Amino acid sequence: MTPALELVDVQKSFGRSAIIRGVSLAIEAGTRQALIGPNGAGKSTLFNLVTGKYPVSSGRIRLNGEEITELRPYEINRRGLSRSFQVTNIFSRLSVFENLRCSVLWSRGYGYSFWHLVENARDVRERAETVMEQLNLTARRHMPAGLLAYAEQRALEIGIAIAGGADVILLDEPTSGMSRS
């Protein structure tokens, strides 16, 4: 079976520091995998290569069998890969609901619609609503994301990554700073 995500001898150097020295892996569809290592091991860097934030120094990356090595982050996202960030990356002045709705929009083909049309897009609203419930954030729906407690912001960050319906999702230290519950 074609792996959902495949890395072939991926390398990355910053200047003369070789940080990623030949990573090869194949992630099967329908599985959940963890990448572990001490601080500075290169986990976030590897995510930044897979998602197109940084160019690889060498090696190939494929998503569902399709070459994505040279693509821009938004192009990779539109091919079905989404991510969260180790440092929370949300729209702090938009509400919780608006943050989730933004994430759903592209996936439902509403790329450049005007907001008043988006307000009426029932499928978008329902998807954002569902994710908000799953995250236990419904009570915070109107709150600007920047005013949420830290753990709630982390939860919203995960929600933004999953709300768009990507089929490969990378979460970078999704629970850092959160309690067990």
Ligand SMILES: Nc1ncnc2c1ncn2[C@@H]1O[C@H](COP(=O)(O)OP(=O)(O)O)[C@@H](O)[C@H]1O
């Ligand atoms: N943009 C960059 N420029 C130079 N060095 C970097 C850059 N990003 C990460 N590094 C270095 O790469 C190494 C791995 O960092 P990182 O991927 O953040 O590790 P991890 O996420 O596993 O803690 C560290 O030594 C870090 O300083």
Ligand SMILES: [Mg+2]
């Ligand atoms: Mg990291």
